[in-house]
Amino acid sequence: MADDSPAFHPDPEVMLAYAAGTLDEASSVLVATHMALCPRCRRESARLDAVGGALADGLEPVPLSAGALEATLARLEDHDQAASLAPTEACHDHATLHSVPEPLRSYLGGDLSALPWRWRGFAVREMPLDIAGGGVRASLIRVRAGAALPAHTHTGVETTLVLSGAFQDGDSRFGRGDVATATHSIDHRPVATPEAECLCFAVIDGPLRLTGPVGRLLNRFVRM
Amino acid sequence: MQSISPPGTTARSHDALIEAIAASGDRSAFAELFAHFAPRLKAYLLRLGADAATAEEIAQEVMLTVWRKAASFDRSQAGAGTWIFTIARNRRIDRLRRERRPEFDPSDPALVPAAPAEADQTVWTGQVEGRLRIAIDALPPEQSDLIRRAYFEDLSHREIAEQSGLPSGR
Numbered sequence A: 001m002a003d004d005s006p007a008f009h010p011d012p013e014v015m016l017a018y019a020a021g022t023l024d025e026a027s028s029v030l031v032a033t034h035m036a037l038c039p040r041c042r043r044e045s046a047r048l049d050a051v052g053g054a055l056a057d058g059l060e061p062v063p064l065s066a067g068a069l070e071a072t073l074a075r076l077e078d079h080d081q082a083a084s085l086a087p088t089e090a091c092h093d094h095a096t097l098h099s100v101p102e103p104l105r106s107y108l109g110g111d112l113s114a115l116p117w118r119w120r121g122f123a124v125r126e127m128p129l130d131i132a133g134g135g136v137r138a139s140l141i142r143v144r145a146g147a148a149l150p151a152h153t154h155t156g157v158e159t160t161l162v163l164s165g166a167f168q169d170g171d172s173r174f175g176r177g178d179v180a181t182a183t184h185s186i187d188h189r190p191v192a193t194p195e196a197e198c199l200c201f202a203v204i205d206g207p208l209r210l211t212g213p214v215g216r217l218l219n220r221f222v223r224m
Numbered sequence B: 001m002q003s004i005s006p007p008g009t010t011a012r013s014h015d016a017l018i019e020a021i022a023a024s025g026d027r028s029a030f031a032e033l034f035a036h037f038a039p040r041l042k043a044y045l046l047r048l049g050a051d052a053a054t055a056e057e058i059a060q061e062v063m064l065t066v067w068r069k070a071a072s073f074d075r076s077q078a079g080a081g082t083w084i085f086t087i088a089r090n091r092r093i094d095r096l097r098r099e100r101r102p103e104f105d106p107s108d109p110a111l112v113p114a115a116p117a118e119a120d121q122t123v124w125t126g127q128v129e130g131r132l133r134i135a136i137d138a139l140p141p142e143q144s145d146l147i148r149r150a151y152f153e154d155l156s157h158r159e160i161a162e163q164s165g166l167p168s169g170r
Ligand SMILES: [Zn+2]
Pocket: A006, A008, A009, A010, A034, A038, A040, A041, A042
């Protein structure tokens, strides 16, 4: 399976914000969907969760009000009786099941072929997704084989996860599961490779990369 | 300062307490877990901006989830402290940020499984939590503070940019 594993991963700071629960929802969908395709980042995420667990356990305890335990004990039985909600299993066609892992699949609202795609030029179709979070835009993007991806014209950070096909950006080839992070300052013009259509999930104006030292700091001692 | 007992000094580990809840609905095990974790969960939620009443309410909800989901706890996947932290983190996103917490589905047919050699690499169990805490405490204060802020502060892009003096990118 090693050959299937992605070569390009989310920034360490983005993984950290996902573990801390401070990342916006759209970027979190991208990280979690990458993790479905990337055993390495699943391990990294477990590590960062353990750091959070260790830090939270080390906090100075703040006593709850008197009777909080008794009140909670009294509610245990309610929960015993509460019917557990079965997850709704949406049916998807093979192409959608294969190309789009969870959690992104649950945000589609239908099969890939049935979505109301909008043309953006001759070779690109876009499907904006409704994901909460102030100022962050998320879209599925389909690019015809050999065609250029949409130009990066805005000032924010754009993060792209490849779901099928591949694109070439300079010397780098981004295939299924790979994450490309582009900023305005990077002059690039990625092009879908000629073999097949390229399907991507893009998050625009996601997290700024301002917490760099934290990611490096964590990397130094977390690998134990 | 309240003293914190090192792992292994109590009769039953936190992992074992959760397993006792799963096995037999052990209410004394729950009370013991509550005494340790609920005040830390309240502290965690206060750090992230919840008011005292909300922090206490969410801490209690998290402990109820521990009771209800005890059977899904797997000490080979995560230690008790980590497992409870992730429940609290997700509950906070739900309640305070009013967003969903997207996570991958381990049973997804599209999931790429780990290679066999990778599967038995270090597991992040309860023992590791203790080692991590020692490692974080051993860092210079400004460095450990940076890590704590990453986990315990939730600032919008703009706020972070203002604090750091960098442009917010808009
Ligand atoms: Zn990865």
